[in-house]
Amino acid sequence: MEDILHHQSSQFDEELGRLRSDVLRMGGLVENQVATAIEAYGACDPRAIEETIARDQDINALEKQIDDESAQLIARRQPTAVDLRLVFGIIKIVTDLERIGDEAKKIAKGVRRICDAGSNPTQFAPSIRQLAKAVMIMTRESLDAFARLDSALAQKVIVDDDGVDAEYKEILHRLVTDMIDDNTTIGLAMDIIWIARAVERIGDHAKNVAEHVIFIVDGRDVRHNAYQID
Amino acid sequence: MEDILHHQSSQFDEELGRLRSDVLRMGGLVENQVATAIEAYGACDPRAIEETIARDQDINALEKQIDDESAQLIARRQPTAVDLRLVFGIIKIVTDLERIGDEAKKIAKGVRRICDAGSNPTQFAPSIRQLAKAVMIMTRESLDAFARLDSALAQKVIVDDDGVDAEYKEILHRLVTDMIDDNTTIGLAMDIIWIARAVERIGDHAKNVAEHVIFIVDGRDVRHNAYQID
Amino acid sequence: MPNTTQERLKAEARGLNFFYNGGIQALKNINMPIYDNRVTALIGPSGCGKSTYLRSFNRMHDLYPGNRYEGEIRFYPDDTNLLAPEVDPIEVRMRVGMVFQKPNPFPKSIYENVAYGLRVRGERNRRMLDDKVEHALRGAALWDEVKDRLQDLASNLSGGQQQRLCIARALATDPELLLFDEPTSALDPIATGAIEELVHELKKRVTILIVTHNMQQAARVSDYTAYMFLGEMIEFGKTDEIFIKPKDRRTEDYITGRMG
């Protein structure tokens, strides 16, 4: 599918290319941010925490920039068919990526609270790191799917999300149980719950990205078709 | 600003009008859904709960339809300037509206759990109804701002969100405190927390809608300018 | 949105081949339905045969010697073959109207331009003519602009008005199918908008087949779109689908500007 985007009008190509690479750059930042957030979670590393939080600015700025470029591209180029789907998908994807960034920031902030309270997040719920790993893979794969316009990979991400959701539910259940067991840790547990929740949301957004990729590549709108999590 | 959308090409008008009214219809559904969710919250009314949950389907369908129409409109009409901003804004707004719907559904599910557990949610946190009222107003006003393309009203919504966020934090704090005080209610409290959180998110999305309205009307992208909640 | 399953056929090309005088085959085995009361757009690169195809519907090629058709264009509801040698081209033209790329009003008054087709049909009754002229001009959304100067020369109208006059001229004789060959390529964007709007109005009454170089125009005005390439019909489908999700790679390449 890649070569389909080679345009007769090389300037259009250039602009489309720029837009896509901006999205990938944003994706890279987001991925990285998620990674540092998880890293922070594991290690209470203040540098990682701050970096995660700070990076959100860049991501926000990129979101605005990409939206602006997309609008320009629509105004200038009247994209149709695959081009239109690409721009349309990008407009949607960017929102999800930004939201992933937000969630990563939430994770970092949660970690900071936990660490500031003198605890180490990992001890509470090592399984969250598991979950985070899975979500990170989803994020990476959704971005890969976008980069390669690979709808099969995107499909895989969507399927993967079901596993993440299930795992999250389990984690949540355990945490609540723990809380009930030990209400001295409630404050901490709440923070952990928020973190778990954020990780789960990242998975959801990655899945959204994957859905948009499928729309871009195949023109199918697969949203809300599978059962939904809540 | 309204008359600016009266087009020389009445067919374009028609299509734009259809798009806008679909968005408003979706907004109406969403608003209603939020209202029934809150109603359910107050009264443990199973009908309201089920209605809220069921309605989400319609909203999802409308989201897909509006996205499809927007893509069609871009392909057919090459919107520029205010029209482009309108379509662009709608594409973004729809995502937020759908998300509001999701949150309403979450509220309803939370309420169901609480009610099923034989409790009445209100007794736990009457202040949540306060918050919900505020958020509903924000939602209504953001949609009004869109309907009337009224950027002043949109601005107000954005400002209001700060109040909602502050209140939410307070509620959350109280709920956690309550939980610590009484760990028998933890399960219930968690559900309440999720509901509060959902209500807060609705406010955020309403604010997003308002931001898009400002973009549509003034061409200014005001996202991420005010400080952010997390 | 129209739904294919409910559509009625107005015409249908079946195995249509066309050869120009020199023997050049300009159309290759075209099969395509034209649905009643719908706008069908023909798009494709320059020289792909759009005009040739369009002009087959009113036997315009018969004006020049040596051209040859093969295959059929079935016309409904009476199910005649427009291309059959025994069918009189003049009769075909009376049923199938045409509007050309450049507005081509006759060097006569506005009134006489619109009345032309009726006069050709032998209509002499002045009241009847007046009525039909007014009706056609209204149909072409031109009445209000010209009603006070029906006797002015048509060439004094603006380009957009001239093109609407040509549409009125075609409408006056109640054609069943209206052919447009790049009807707005000579017009400015404002006049173009007016014509597109008009096409949208017209389809309530008449079936329309329109050739355009402007993909966006095809997307805007049509219910169905056909993509032609090198004399072949590559893809035919609903406009909504063609412009968001064409089935054929060549169609996609063309509408996204990837074909050079």
Add this chain to the structure above:
Amino acid sequence: MPNTTQERLKAEARGLNFFYNGGIQALKNINMPIYDNRVTALIGPSGCGKSTYLRSFNRMHDLYPGNRYEGEIRFYPDDTNLLAPEVDPIEVRMRVGMVFQKPNPFPKSIYENVAYGLRVRGERNRRMLDDKVEHALRGAALWDEVKDRLQDLASNLSGGQQQRLCIARALATDPELLLFDEPTSALDPIATGAIEELVHELKKRVTILIVTHNMQQAARVSDYTAYMFLGEMIEFGKTDEIFIKPKDRRTEDYITGRMG
């Protein structure tokens, strides 16, 4: 994206008025900068004065008697007033090239078309001519297509090639400013794409002022856009801004098709 604060001026209209023979004022107090190595697009409804304005830059109006300029068009770096009576229009035209709406190659060979401007300047050296012709054709992205048939008649080229030939003809004399008056309105979308791409290339070397009826084209190719209406310059600004967020209500009405 170009940034106004870094732009250098190539030309500037100052208080420009223009009156056609009959006394009709076609341009009203136009003030507008043209930035060096940028593409500036002129848009506006039919008859608003775009062509009139454009043609002032190479004193095309001097060809017809009775036309009158007021105000100045300053031209840099030498800061002369192109409209000053003591400035020779022929000299102006040597510095300011022009490409027209319809490709207008001379009915001569491809080579002679490109060499024409040089011959007019008295160039006779064959080697020099050959060099410059090749250079100009390369500049117009036409060399590869025609290098083996430079002696063919230019009229045998396709529309898009002809238009590129006209660009090569203008380029051959190293103009500092290149004027395009609706250069693609006679071309099909593929040829149009090629010309737009070329304009994008050309701006590295030359300043371009382009009139177009196609808003999307203006949006695509230009860095700056000016909207004209009834002989006035309503809005001038960066293209990015004009098409997403024009300042003037009339501009917005026009580009969104609300003006009729």
Add this chain to the structure above:
Amino acid sequence: AQVVKVDGSSTVYPITEAVAEDFQKAKKNAVKVTVGISGTGGGFKKFCRGEIDVSDASRPILKAEMEACKQAGIQYYELPVAFDAITVVVNPKSFLKDISVEQLKAMWEPVAQGKVSKWNQINPAWPDAPIKLFGPGADSGTFDYFTEAVVGKAKSSRGDYTASEDDNVLVQGISRDVNAIGYFGYAYYAENTGKLKALPVIEKAGKAGVAPSEKTVLDGSYQPLSRPIFIYVNAKSYEKPEVKEFVEYYMKEGAKLSKEVKYVPLPAKAYTVNLEHIAKKKLGTVFGGNAEVGVTIEALQKREGSL
């Protein structure tokens, strides 16, 4: 180069052409002769401007032309070269056998215009058929001479007849109309005897009709319609040897050649008298600027010339 330039009347042209042709041959092309046709009037115009050596004339030089020549200091010799017998012709099928000058006058005089239109108005015995009149244009010498001779006053004629500068046209006209009658130069009759009938002309009541022929003209019996035609020689030019030789050749061969082109030659003596006159420098015209009819060559050659 040695060129003799001749111009003037189309009537005289055939004779002059014949002379020029033979003269050039005789001179082995050492002398060139050119002959133009611009009418007697045109010829005199050029003659009096000194542009030509010899002027062909179908009528004597007129006052105005004499004046013009005098102004330019042109002196000339007037040399009659042949007779043209103006011939009255009708269709061969015509009932007419002959015609008197009286009758011609009744037909052609100005008062007849619009009135006399039937043959029986001239003579009740003649049929009740329209008269179709044909004649040369009023700008021709033939016309002048005919009116003078028939009506009694030059240029005095009815106007409603078919005129043509080209006598062949008249030939055509008369030959196709039984009721036609017309007049023109003898040569045109002589070449078309099959198509036309020449009427004997009765000069006076009682006289017999005389048909035009070389004999009747030469013996002076074809009256009053035989007229002399002339060449005028520029006296200064005559001093040039080639002109002199040409004129001498003209006089020597004139009789033979005019006959060959169907004109009636002058009596042989007349040509020698012409040369004698030149030798005696007898300049000028003997007509004094007026046309005359019925004058014999002998009488003319006896007169004194005037410039």
Add this chain to the structure above:
Amino acid sequence: MKPLTTEEIRAVIARGKLKDTLFKALGILCLAFGLLVIVALILDMAIKGADRFTLDFFLNFASRRATQAGILSAWVGSLLVMFVTALAAVPLGVAAGVYLEEYAPRNWMTQVIEINIANLAAVPSIVYGLLALGIFVYQFGFGQSILSAGLTLALLILPIIIVATREAIRAIPAMIREGSMAVGATRWQTCRYHIIPYAMPGILTGVIIGLARAIGETAPIITIGALTFIAFLPPAPLTALPDGGTAGLFDWVMAPFTVMPIQIFNWTSRPDPAFEINAAAAGFVLMAMVLAMNALAIWLRYRMRKNIKW
């Protein structure tokens, strides 16, 4: 108001087709009539003049004997006069046409000139003769020469060439002119490289019509003094003259001459019917000359047109 039935439509079509057929017949009739006349005239001349189509006819001078009379001085004279005419009329006419279309301001003056030129086309040719007699023959002292005749006929056909030139120039799209000026060409460069070359086919049509008219003219040439009998040719350039000198390059232009139509005119008005044969033969030759001229120009025009399209 209901649409016509198929039967009614068919009746209308049938009526239209009948009229088409009738008109077509009429058209063919008219065309055939025109062609018949021309063919008849030419054939008639050819048949009548058949006896005279010998080499001698072309190589002999005029003579009183019909069978010996030839057209040597006439056809040579016609050719030379046409040469002068073309040489004078074409540049002048083209220059005037170019001036009026490309340089002259559009105002009432131009209108007047336009009417003036159209009017000149209708002035009887003899009046040109009278004019030329006064100007060329006497005023300029060209005498009764090929030069005078050539210039006279040039004046006569000037309006035709001017009109043809202007029409041809008008057919050149303004964009060609503007295209040339836009690269910095001067007006004259534009005219020289573009306007005149592209107008050439149209100009040629004017030249064809004009020369065809001029070659058949009699009256004006007689007025200025063309001869009827002239038994010698103009001196060829650089040949020996009888008087020992050498003819100059352009001596022939001042020579006396005659032309074909004068010869024909003279022959038709001779009493001896034998000359009618000569006249017919000469008429045929004249037609052949016109045709040859036409053919050349038609061929040139065809070749040029092929290369010009916009």
Add this chain to the structure above:
Amino acid sequence: MQTVSSTTGVQISNTGSGYISARLSHNAMRHWNERLIETVLFLAAALSVLTTLGIVYILVSESIHFFARISIVDFLTDTQWTPLFDDAHFGIMVLVSGTLVSSLVALLVAIPVGTTIAIYLSEFAGSRVREIAKPILELLGGIPTIVYGYFALLVVTPILQWALPNLPGFSLLSAGFVMGIMIVPYIASLSEDAMRAVPMSLREGAYAMGSSRLYTAIHVVIPAALSGLAASYVLAVSRAVGETMILAVAAGMQPNLTWNPMEPAATITSYIVQVALGDLPHGSIGYQTIFAAGLTLLLITLMFNIVGQWLRAKYKENY
């Protein structure tokens, strides 16, 4: 680098300096050349005006002498034209009537026939027929008019007489008829050009409405080509009015005030040529009449041309 006051922070380009002075040196010469050429071209154009002035001068200077002797009223009102006769009358209307009648006859023949041929060639005939027939037809315009004169006299008149037994041997009718044949190609050829120039799109528009060929030709093509047709008619009128020899040979040269084409009559042109080449002394009153007659003809054609110009302006179509 120079800063421009009007736009702050904007700098001006510094490429391309040094062009000017080098180019300016060319200017002076170029101007001279252009001026010179323009003058030459102007003189060429002025020549046509000069010619007219010359013609007017020649005609007027002689006419003055004429009108000094003959009152202009007589000239215009007298019903006889016998200037060369003893009893001289100078009623120019006699010649004018002949001129107008013969021209009218010619046009009545040439316009219908020419236009029919033009329509046929342009709208009905195949290209082969057109390409061959047109140049042959154009030859009709190149035949020496003297030949036509005899054709009228010897061929056409007898044929006409067969149909109209009362027709005299010389008549305006047969001369005019042949003149009409002579100018057929002017109309057929030029009108056909004009009709060909009507864009195919108009024709297609008409055919697309279901109209027949003839209907299209009459209702669409002809109106669109009207200015070209008018031009051809004007030229034809000019040619007819100015034609000489045919009339001199076949019309009878009879100064006859008549509007009946069945009669013989003289026309202005035939009169002029006859007198100019006749035996009349130059400078005589008779000779001067041709200038007065010529002047009259000039004024008549001027009138035609002004009307023609006006018509053309009126019917100028822009399709």
